[in-house]
Amino acid sequence: MLALTVQPNTADSLDVGVVDDPAPKPGELLIDGLAVGVCGTDKEIVEGSYGWPPPGHDRLVLGHESLGRVAAAPPDSGFNEGDLVVGVVRRPDPVPCAACAHGEFDMCRNGRYTERGIKERDGYGSQRWTVESDFAVALPPHLVDVGMLLEPTTVVAKAWEQVYRVGERAYFDPQRVLVTGAGPIGLLAGLLAVQQGLDTHILDRVTDGPKPGIVEALGATYHHDDIDDVAPRLEPDVVIEATGAGPVVFGAIAATATYGIVCLTGVSPGGRRLRIDAGAINRDLVLENDAVVGSVNANLRHYQRAVEALGDADKDWLASLITRRVPLQRAAEAFTSQRDDVKVVITLDDAH
The missing domain is CATH 3.90.180.10 (Medium-chain alcohol dehydrogenases, catalytic domain)
Structure with missing residues (x-):
């Protein structure tokens, strides 16, 4: 073979x-x-x-x-x-x-x-x-054309689980989510956000091509401006970071709402240095009870959750x-x- x-x-x-x-x-x-x-x-x-x-x-x-x-x-x-x-x-x-x-x-x-x-x-x-x-x-049989999307969906199923496990250390009722990156991981993270009824925003740098339309068809809002402009304006309760780009990561961390949670799923390339105000980031994290958590891979319960998410999704949207x-x-x-x-x-x- x-x-x-x-x-x-x-x-x-x-x-x-x-x-x-x-x-x-x-x-x-x-x-x-x-x-x-x-x-x-x-x-x-x-x-x-x-x-x-x-x-x-x-x-x-x-x-x-x-x-x-x-x-x-x-x-x-x-x-x-x-x-x-x-x-x-x-x-x-x-x-x-x-x-x-x-x-x-x-x-x-x-x-x-x-x-x-x-x-x-x-x-x-x-x-x-x-x-x-x-x-x-x-x-389920109806996923025959899109079932290879299951594994990346497990990654974001775990990410969302981590967000809620961290958030539920106290009263947690998120309303708005920002997903950074409109690749497959970001779009699938947005799918799970929309399925939860959250006000969902997805940020990517491209201004044309299929991504803006895919986001719109999902029922989310597409953004292509700089993270330092978009995140402070939205003040998201949750950020799912799917780019691994250093400026985007730190821009997201710096601009969540109070008690905000940032879940990092993108793996950053090595070799690039950034100048950041570590003291300001530390102060905001502490004084606002913010949290940053990394998440990778998935186990069996995340696969089952991903099956549910894809099974409930619009098949044409998945195919897009x-x-x-x-x-x-x-x-x-x-x-x-x-x-x-x-x-x-x-x-x-x-x-x-």
Whole structure:
């Protein structure tokens, strides 16, 4: 079968080649791959700046934003042939740490977790793959064209959970949210905000292309001015930060309403220095009872919450996020950014 592979930490090593067909182990599902989404982490791996191959191997099968259909399932797995499924990305560390031992592998303390398509486990970017039934998540059939959006939705489902866990240290009734970044993570964070009935605002630097219309169709308000202009005007109760851009991060932290919460989901690139008034930021955080929390990855309950969110969303709106579909044989095209890209998807079967 064909698979999308890369040699981690080696630039220009992306390849679509023949690999052995997977052989399910006891308790595993055999899956016909339908599609994988492409995100910034995948691009970093392809650029040679990130990623770890499975032990004893030189190459890593890419793809962690999965979508597939069950080809075969053990009788007691809870799955049937034909079911639409997504594979969970992270696995608990083998020690395990206290968090992993309690099912909170997204909060692994010692960093020995593994991740499909990223860290020491092959991903889902192949025509067929296997997954443990305990780490497979069923999707309703109507999400067949957009189900690869589930994994990024789990990231924001966890982010919103973190916001409420922090907020509920006292009376918490947020009204207005600002999402910074109108990429897939930001737009999906906005989706969950709108589903909660919040006054939702999404900030991005582009002024044309599909993003403003996608935000408007969601029922949110689109902004493209500087964060230092937008955030003080809105005084949001919650900020979901999805850019990782230093000026945006600190601009958001500085301008929330009293008792504001900023949840950071974007990973900042290294090497750039910013001059900030650390004293002023500290003073505001303390005197206003503000909070800043980082959030990454997701565990099983976040996958279930994400299934609910996508299941309740307008299917046409979800489809509008997918601006390009590239067949596996031409997968390299998915890693060359185009001007109007939002979410690029690599299709793994001939039917899509």
